[in-house]
Amino acid sequence: MPLSYAELEQFYGSLVARARRRGIACAITSGMACVAFGIAQATQDCDLLCAPAAAGKLLELLGEATLHGQLPSYRGHLTPPLDARWLRGGWTSHFVWEAAGAEAYLDVFGVAPRGSSPWETELQGFYAGPHTVAEMKRTNREKDWPFVTALGAQMLEVQDARGWLHIYDENLLRTFGGVSPAPAELLKRRPLLALAAANDARLHAALYAEVQFWHELDRARLRIYEKAVRPYLMAVKKARVPTVAALATQHAIRVRCAENHLPTNPLNDYGIERMIAEAREALGQIVQPSALAWLPDVREQFRIVAA
């Protein structure tokens, strides 16, 4: 009998509650958070933000967290260990509970991809705040973008001005631009908001360019991590981690492999500025050069992972 969504939601919610009782700062994000915020998304896996410093405590908790009598294991050869050193560097640790006939998936992040402010400061119940969730959804997957806009619109409805940073629908931007101007400090962060306020015809091309820019940035970021993980992948394969081994045993083997073969922060090693320059260059091949003038300064979105 597969696990129902309600069962999974309750399981993950209770995991977060137990984690917080142990002093672990954590929050559910992505699809499940969108559902909680009122934007329906069919999802079953749970993305969890966890303060890197609490990685050890979370691992200990996961080692005791049964689902239908099953304990979790690390998922796949590419999964880095749940350890502060790699979480801080932007890696994700993947876990699976292989309960009879049904599986539950948990992905743990230490740093919210593209997060411009610390996610720990804005929790909403079990969930990360909508600003963090919207930033995380600026991926290279087309399907994520309507969720970004929907979250931004909700934020503006409750008078959180940062919603302006997340509206990627032209009609909606023009509507908001017509009722109230974006604050000056946000115009600096996202120059095309000036086009929306002026109902300028160039908005369409500028919006397209901005979305494509985020796509290129995400592609570049993923390429950097995918290249960096290869030696680790070979080492984990060679170590033949027994899938039935206790989580702590699996973890110890992965830490050993990671210490020898997995850079903690490949994005920093590669250079944030270099990655941004390459994304701009790739973008230049697909959009009008004039649209590049309206791109946002995205360095803030990579400041935390570079710290």
Next chain:
Amino acid sequence: MKKTGHQTKAWPPGVRRRVRQAIYDFHVRAFGEEMARVNFLPLAERRRYVADMVDHAVRKGVKFDKPALGVTP
């Protein structure tokens, strides 16, 4: 959704209605009429709808797991 920092001024009721309609129209364009309707249901009903939708998909064999790559888009 609770209020946070960076507050702007509240809109008058007429503007609020116009904005609300524009947001609803966006949901129709982006997610389709049915999901737009769902997204504007009260929270408990919305969650129940999503739970039913996911459970139905799982019974029909849909897999929701993403590849474990060590890095997430």
